[in-house]
Amino acid sequence: MSLRKLLSSTTSADRILFLLLLLLSFSGILFVREVLPGGRTVQIEVNGRPAYVLPLDKDRALTVEGPLGKTLIEIKDRRVRVTESPCHNKLCIQQGWVRSGTIICLPNRVVITVGDHDKSTTVDATTG
């Protein structure tokens, strides 16, 4: 029995099921990140030390001072981005808006993490 003959022996229910599952999983892979609840807080580390823990749902912009100079960070619509940085390659700026995960600027030693940070263990939100 050839493969072609075999494939023609599949029923239409088989094919519909197969395509439906493929469609479902592909759209799932594409969209599940959008639906997921992101983190609730943003933690900013400068020079290896946690400097700020800020709520993600309050829009604000702040400046932190790293070894190279000032890094400008913006929180808006439950997302974070770096708007200005004194580093050379500007990778942190190119990364754009982040909902979950981290933005790292190695040259200026700034690490921004979105997640659920326990406020009691670090410094409360303060003004920049």
Added chain:
Amino acid sequence: MQPRDKYRIALLAAYALGLHGFESLLPTPIPWLRLGLANLITLITLLLYGLRPALMVTLIRVILASLFAGTFLGPSFILSLGGGLTSTLAMGFALFAAERLFSPVGLSIIGALFHNIAQLFLAYFLFIQRIEAILLITPVILLLGTLTGAVNGVIASLLINNLKKTAQKIQNGN
């Protein structure tokens, strides 16, 4: 149950066990990805002999494989048992509730789907309990399961056709 049926179940379970062991030796790009080759035997048993023998073959395979691997009653045993039984029941239901609606390929895809659904539920309720992690991984598992399920279904149909041909030849006295 006739002694002949017992021999059949034992033989089929041995095949399934062999495939189960073989596929755990195969390197896969993702550690928890399994090809589901053992499900081939379950599907063939289901199609040739019915739901009860298929369930028994699955049970024997899962229990013996875990005993050999030393994971009996451990997390991977629970996942394996839940997935195996659910997928066998789902395939049996699809076969007998809607006869001729699905070919072996469709049945195999259904088996893979329910295997994965059962394992994701078990993993969530028993071990992980982080809905984001489960949601993130579900579509990937669904995709891989559909693909491997379809391939296994094709292999199962080839095998069954061959078996039927051989049986006919034997009956005709060749």
